[in-house]
Amino acid sequence: xxxxxxxxxxxVGCALALDVRAADPPKAATAxxxxxxxxxxxxxxxxxxxxxxxxxxxxxxxxxxxxxMPGYFAPGASDFWSYVFVWWLHDPPAxxxxxxxASLTTYYRGLSNAVGGSKYKLDPAYFRTxxxxxxxxxxxxxxxxxxxxxxxxxxxxxxxxxxxxxxxCPATKQAAIVVVLSPKDTGDxxxxxxxxxxxxxxxx
Numbered sequence: 001x002x003x004x005x006x007x008x009x010x011x012v013g014c015a016l017a018l019d020v021r022a023a024d025p026p027k028a029a030t031a032x033x034x035x036x037x038x039x040x041x042x043x044x045x046x047x048x049x050x051x052x053x054x055x056x057x058x059x060x061x062x063x064x065x066x067x068x069m070p071g072y073f074a075p076g077a078s079d080f081w082s083y084v085f086v087w088w089l090h091d092p093p094a095x096x097x098x099x100x101x102a103s104l105t106t107y108y109r110g111l112s113n114a115v116g117g118s119k120y121k122l123d124p125a126y127f128r129t130x131x132x133x134x135x136x137x138x139x140x141x142x143x144x145x146x147x148x149x150x151x152x153x154x155x156x157x158x159x160x161x162x163x164x165x166x167x168x169c170p171a172t173k174q175a176a177i178v179v180v181l182s183p184k185d186t187g188d189x190x191x192x193x194x195x196x197x198x199x200x201x202x203x204x
Contacts, residue, residue, distance in 0.1 A: 037065055037086060037201045040193070044068040050087060055110035058103055062089040062174065067197050069190070075153050079190050081160065082182035084197045092175045095166040097142050100177070101129040104162070108148035116151025126157060131164070141165045146181065161186050163195075169203040176203045 039045045047065045051058035066085040071077025093099055109127040116122065131144035146160040160181040167176045178201055180194045 037067070039067060040197055042070045043197070044070075044072070050089070052107075052110070054114035055107050058106055059093045060087055060089050060103070061091065062087060064088075069193065073152055075150070078184070078188075079193075080183065081150065081158060082184065082190050082194060084178070084180050084194055086201055087177040087179070088169070088172075089175050089177065090173070092177070095142075095175075095177065096139070097131040097133060097144075100142060100164060101131045101144070104129040104131075104146055104179075108146055112149045112151045116149060116155060120149065120151060120155035122149055122151075129162075131162070134163075137165075140167075143186075158183055163198075165198070167201070167203040171204045174203075176201060 045065070045067050047063060050060045050062045050064050052064070064085055064087055066083060069079035069082045071079040072081060072083055074080055105127050108129075109124070112122055112127070127148055129144065129146045131142045133139055134141035134143050142162075142164045144162055146162050148158060148160065150156055150158045160183055163180045163186070165178045167178060169176055178198050180191075180198050182188070182190055182194060184190045
């Protein structure tokens with residue numbers, strides 16, 4: 001079975017894919033995609049189809065675009081594991097805390113097993129996501145935490161604070177789910193850059 005070697009996380013030319021035997025690395029974002037969502041200076045970017053090979057059971061069909069802060073892969077960096085991704089979806093399922101939490105849990109479990117399953121001891125029961133609606137958002141914004149592992153560098157458990165927003169894209173007959181994640185507290189300065197990038201997504 002084919003897998004995306006970089007499983008959506010760029011991995012510097014797939015060098016960090018480690019033990020994952022994969023045929024098709026994700027592609028770099030096209031000019032059209034970067035125009036739709038600019039890449040901040042110094043950030044990395046990537047794109048791949050949904051559902052990803054590492055989580056084929058996800059109920060999403062479309063494309064995932066990712067924007068990684070410069071220190072994403074550096075455990076000592078202030079922006080370690082800090083990034084934004086967008087799911088550009090056709091016929092998306094209902095957007096609610098329970099459904100998205102289940103999907104994120106599936107996503108990160110699959111990602112972790114694909115990249116680090118043969119290198120690190122991963123507890124299947126550890127993977128979980130807790131989300132709740134943001135007050136006053138009419139159900140279009142969710143916030144919470146993702147509990148997963150840093151399978152790229154340390155193999156240690158990591159808790160990602162997460163903000164997710166549903167945006168309709170009537171011109172392209174799509175919906176965009178914009179997801180912002182970082183282990184830093186949401187009051188940390190790194191979140192301004194993350195939210196600025198999320199806010200630059202063009203969905204029309």
